[in-house]
Amino acid sequence: MFVSLWTVLLIFSLPVWGQNRSGCKGPEELERAASSKPSATAYNALGAYFAGRKQFACAIAAFEKALQIDSGSWETRYNLGLALIEQGDRERAALELRRVVEQKPGLLDARNALGTALQELGQAEAAEEELKAALRIDPRSVHALHGLGRVLMTQRRFNAAISYLKQAVEIEPGDLGFRVSLAAAYSQNGNPAPAIALLKELAASHPQSAFVFFNLATVYAQERSFQEAADAYRQALRLEPGNDLARVSL
Structure with a gap:
């Protein structure tokens, strides 16, 4: 669910990175850039490479290393949050993404990602708040519409869920997941037809x-x-x- 960035990355400490060399081997040019002249940009590029290949533990390590070099990079922290979600560490993902939202409150992708992490943590009210904030930024954000519909379903607020899910389907009628979610909302609302x-x-x-x-x-x-x-x-x-x-x- 890596929304768009994957442009900056990092790793934890140099010793830990060294211990994982056998499992975290990137292209020669990226490895050379990170080792010869360590920079947040180099580690970000390396992390993006790993993330694109679903090697999320390696990506997380790279993003963390980049943040050691440049702790103020919201792009790196955002990418780290996405990788943590994919790795299953939603609690830490939510912490990192909250920091991104504090730094960039108008960043739609960060709001959506934070809403996803909170939803998966079972924090429905907090997830609803973030996803509604995302919709204030972009009322046609299908990720926010679908996510909000799913959150409202967990709260058994089916009529409201159906309203949001219908909007997602209208905007992207070809998305299979959106339409199945809408069908599930109808069924759970006692309307199977x-x-x-x-x-x-x-x-x-x-x-x-x-x-x-x-x-x-x-x-x-x-x-x-x-x-x-x-x-x-x-x-x-x-x-x-x-x-x-x-x-x-x-």
Whole structure:
């Protein structure tokens, strides 16, 4: 979910970096730049390289090293926050991203990333606050609209969630995740008909998506339409044989 930057990076300490050389080896030119003339820019570039290859532990180390050299770089701290989210350290990610927001309160991507981290920490009210702040910056931010819809669903505020999710779908109708979230909100709000209609439409347009068929099966099962649910679970299993939840649900 690395929003856009990945332009600056860092690592923890030089000894720790040295211990991880075998697992954190970047391109020769980036390694040479970081070792011959250490700078925040060099480590940022190295961290971006690792992040782009989903080597998040290496990226985090690089971002941290860059921050040792230039602690005031909001770009580096933002990228560090994203890497921490991907690594699963949401608590520390939220701390770093809060510092970015304090420094750059109008930075949309930082607000969205912080909202994501807080949502994953289960801090729904704080996540809602950040995502609404993101929408004040850009009312058409689909990340904020979708994230806010998901947060409101956890609070069982389904009508409000549906409103935000509809906006996300209207702006980006081709996004599968947005439309499945909207279907889930309809279903959880006790309105299965539009949920089933939407998921059937998605199943027709995305016949290779186990994700869609699993969600369709789940709504059918909740409505006690067991034959339809079984058919959809079987299709999900055919597309994704390792889906144990679908197998157990049959």
